[in-house]
Amino acid sequence: MKVVLEVSNLWKFFGKSPVLRGVSFSVREGEAKVILGPSGAGKSTLLRCINLLIKPDRGSIILDGEEVTAPGVNVARVRSKIGFVFQHFNLFNHLTALENVMLGLIKVKGMNRDDAFKVARESLLSVGISEDLWSKYPAQLSGGQQQRVAIARAIAMSPRLVLFDEPTSALDPELIWEVLRVMEKMSKERMTMIVVTHELGFAMKVADEVVFMDSGAIVERGPPEEVILRPRNERVRRFMERMQYVYSLK
Amino acid sequence: MSLDKLLDLVNSYGSFLLNGLLISFYLTASSYLIGFALGVLISISRAYGPGFVKALCQAFVELTRGTPMLIQLFLIYYVLPRVDLALDPLPAAIIAIGLNSAAYQSEYLRASMSSISYSQWEAALSIGLTKLQAIREVILPQSIRIAIPTLANELIYLFKYSSVAYFITVPELIYVSKFIGSRTFLYIEVYSIIAVIYVAFSIAATEAFKFIERKTSIPGLRISARL
Numbered sequence: 001m002k003v004v005l006e007v008s009n010l011w012k013f014f015g016k017s018p019v020l021r022g023v024s025f026s027v028r029e030g031e032a033k034v035i036l037g038p039s040g041a042g043k044s045t046l047l048r049c050i051n052l053l054i055k056p057d058r059g060s061i062i063l064d065g066e067e068v069t070a071p072g073v074n075v076a077r078v079r080s081k082i083g084f085v086f087q088h089f090n091l092f093n094h095l096t097a098l099e100n101v102m103l104g105l106i107k108v109k110g111m112n113r114d115d116a117f118k119v120a121r122e123s124l125l126s127v128g129i130s131e132d133l134w135s136k137y138p139a140q141l142s143g144g145q146q147q148r149v150a151i152a153r154a155i156a157m158s159p160r161l162v163l164f165d166e167p168t169s170a171l172d173p174e175l176i177w178e179v180l181r182v183m184e185k186m187s188k189e190r191m192t193m194i195v196v197t198h199e200l201g202f203a204m205k206v207a208d209e210v211v212f213m214d215s216g217a218i219v220e221r222g223p224p225e226e227v228i229l230r231p232r233n234e235r236v237r238r239f240m241e242r243m244q245y246v247y248s249l250k
Numbered sequence: 251m252s253l254d255k256l257l258d259l260v261n262s263y264g265s266f267l268l269n270g271l272l273i274s275f276y277l278t279a280s281s282y283l284i285g286f287a288l289g290v291l292i293s294i295s296r297a298y299g300p301g302f303v304k305a306l307c308q309a310f311v312e313l314t315r316g317t318p319m320l321i322q323l324f325l326i327y328y329v330l331p332r333v334d335l336a337l338d339p340l341p342a343a344i345i346a347i348g349l350n351s352a353a354y355q356s357e358y359l360r361a362s363m364s365s366i367s368y369s370q371w372e373a374a375l376s377i378g379l380t381k382l383q384a385i386r387e388v389i390l391p392q393s394i395r396i397a398i399p400t401l402a403n404e405l406i407y408l409f410k411y412s413s414v415a416y417f418i419t420v421p422e423l424i425y426v427s428k429f430i431g432s433r434t435f436l437y438i439e440v441y442s443i444i445a446v447i448y449v450a451f452s453i454a455a456t457e458a459f460k461f462i463e464r465k466t467s468i469p470g471l472r473i474s475a476r477l
């Protein structure tokens with residue numbers, strides 16, 4: 001199947017300390033890849049490198065056959081092809097839910113307001129945001145609603161790939177469910193996505209591959225059952241034991 | 251000070267006063283708008299521009315804030331003619347006061363820009379907006395809203411302080427009232443009238459900006475310490 005994203009030997013330093021140490025992986029069309037790992041492992045840094053919010057120091061990122069880390073690349077155009085969903089939603093505070101989704105369509109895709117409205121409407125409905133919420137401002141929405149609008153904002157641009165950075169970490173449990181359900185639906189509709197999360201249940205159900213990062217490197221990868229239930233690496237096993245304690249009902 | 255004298259004064263010099271008031275309005279509004287437009291440009295350049303532009307803007311702001319407005323006015327009115335750039339008093343005053351206000355307004359806007367969280371900026375870039383679009387569509391609309399109370403202050407301040415134009419013979423409110431005073435010797439009466447005008451302007455401007463603030467406030471968004 002077609003490869004959408006190829007990350008090769010990615011290095012990033014903050015000062016002298018390496019935060020990414022030669023990360024390589026690729027993502028196929030329609031794949032859902034889940035990245036697990038302890039705090040400070042470099043997961044957010046990796047996602048930020050992929051949509052060019054941070055410039056890696058070494059290595060390459062190839063999106064749809066184009067090396068986007070090459071000098072002279074139009075970064076705004078590349079970013080418009082990659083959706084990003086943030087931990088704290090990051091909706092534009094001064095715009096309504098609808099306007100949040102329409103902004104990129106109008107300013108980046110150059111659509112007129114009518115067309116932008118049609119696309120925005122479809123995206124909002126697909127994440128379960130009904131019409132009565134469209135004219136609400138972010139501060140008037142619950143966290144779960146805000147995050148679903150943020151997802152709508154990302155998918156309205158018809159991205160090649162959507163990156164999620166702990167999209168449910170700032171939410172109450174019930175709201176976590178409504179956001180994860182939307183993400184599961186996206187994956188079923190074959191949206192290509194990379195999800196950084198601690199939601200192991202979601203990873204088990206949705207991930208095609210789980211990647212475990214520690215100290216800036218990938219230390220284990222494989223199908224979710226393998227990495228989550230039968231990890232080989234000692235560091236991963238310890239992490240999963242702790243997660244079992246937090247999440248297991250037995 | 252008697253009512254008769256006041257009425258007399260308004261009768262014979264009312265149109266003088268009105269003219270002075272209109273010139274003061276014109277002077278204030280023009281220099282305020284110039285100050286706002288330049289202030290926006292300067293604050294953006296200082297926050298997002300390349301190094302040398304930043305340095306240039308900072309130097310302008312420091313120099314302008316560090317010297318009395320009167321000196322700036324004199325420089326523009328009396329020194330520019332030496333390089334064949336003679337200006338009439340009113341345009342000279344508008345430019346001088348406008349530049350001065352630009353320095354202050356840019357600082358107010360810069361402060362409110364820095365209060366917009368970095369995540370708004372990241373989100374704007376992440377949907378594919380260019381830096382300029384992100385500033386225009388996301389950063390500015392939010393930071394200008396935050397700056398509204400200080401921008402109101404600046405307008406009120408400018409209306410009073412634009413009277414420095416008196417020193418280069420712009421016939422604004424103070425100039426006119428001095429003239430009337432010297433003719434009639436009713437200084438106290440004249441100055442009382444214009445004091446009332448200044449206060450009325452200040453109240454009207456405050457209310458107008460409160461109205462704008464209400465109209466543009468973002469529903470649900472709580473700003474700490476709204477008084």
Ligand SMILES: Nc1ncnc2c1ncn2[C@@H]1O[C@H](COP(=O)(O)OP(=O)(O)OP(=O)(O)O)[C@@H](O)[C@H]1O
Nearest residue numbers: 014015019037038039040041042043044045046166
């Ligand atoms: N802008 C920065 N400047 C300096 N150091 C940074 C910067 N951003 C991240 N770091 C450091 O890089 C390391 C990796 O950070 P990163 O945010 O990528 O981790 P993470 O895996 O996303 O962790 P978390 O689960 O806490 O979000 C951390 O040690 C962090 O302190």
Ligand SMILES: [Mg+2]
Nearest residue numbers: 043044045165
């Ligand atoms: Mg992180």
